[in-house]
Amino acid sequence: MRMSMREFYSITELTREFDISTRTLRFYEDEGLIQPVRRGRTRLFRPSDRHLIRQIMRGKRLGFSISEIREIVQMYKEPPGEVGQLKLMIRRIDEKRENLRQKRRDLEETLAELDLAEEACVERLAELGVKT
Amino acid sequence: MRMSMREFYSITELTREFDISTRTLRFYEDEGLIQPVRRGRTRLFRPSDRHLIRQIMRGKRLGFSISEIREIVQMYKEPPGEVGQLKLMIRRIDEKRENLRQKRRDLEETLAELDLAEEACVERLAELGVKT
């Protein structure tokens, strides 16, 4: 049935939802990350555009540049039809995954060190006779 | 014993080890991230500076800005002596950890989608009669 699946979102709706500016969304369109349709000159964002924006924001939070994000969203799309292209795509996906696994290691290490730092603070507080 | 623990590293040694430029290391010093000692005007990097650089690079890979990295390395240092400062520090550590956990969720989601994308490619290859 897919009720309540809206057909279009306005640009300001999405800026509010994702807490970004219209300038940013237009910038992403210029960069070819999203292609909202138009009614006259006004942009109409489909659910698929919205989903893409969600993925873009995720990429941003992970510190990827626009061009890296462009590469990643390419990977999510329909696989190419030609064998060479497919193999290339698979290799690039593997590279990205390796990249992400490195980030995960970095992340775990950082979290571990922050845990230690917090422990040290709590201990210090205890020494000063403060109840946590 | 701590044999083979060198006392100092030169700037070019570290640029080679971390694959960054001297400009970058001087920039980090200007930004207050590292404080190598000096012999005359020449910078001498201690093992602790080297360790800090390692942490900085980790922060970079995770997409943190210089000021975020500055905040993080503050947290690794000795806990402050005053109760108010300690409590503040603990709150900030918690915030960073929440931030990192968000990154981890983003990371897992991205990895999962890349897995799907790769599967799709492999399937497509199989359809085309290519043996993986």
Added chain:
DNA sequence: TGAACAATTGACTTTTACGTAATCCCCGAG
């Protein structure tokens, strides 16, 4: 219909994180 409001476009500005000379100092080898 006409004022208010939402969107668009284009140009210019800003911030971050360095890159890139240009020039100078110091030191050890030949």
Added chain:
DNA sequence: CTCGGGGATTACGTAAAAGTCAATTGTTCA
């Protein structure tokens, strides 16, 4: 000595990713 290499400083340049501002152009609804 002297010169070549490593290091320092100063200052200007730049690419990425938007922010900001101005001038217009629809759009709506009282």
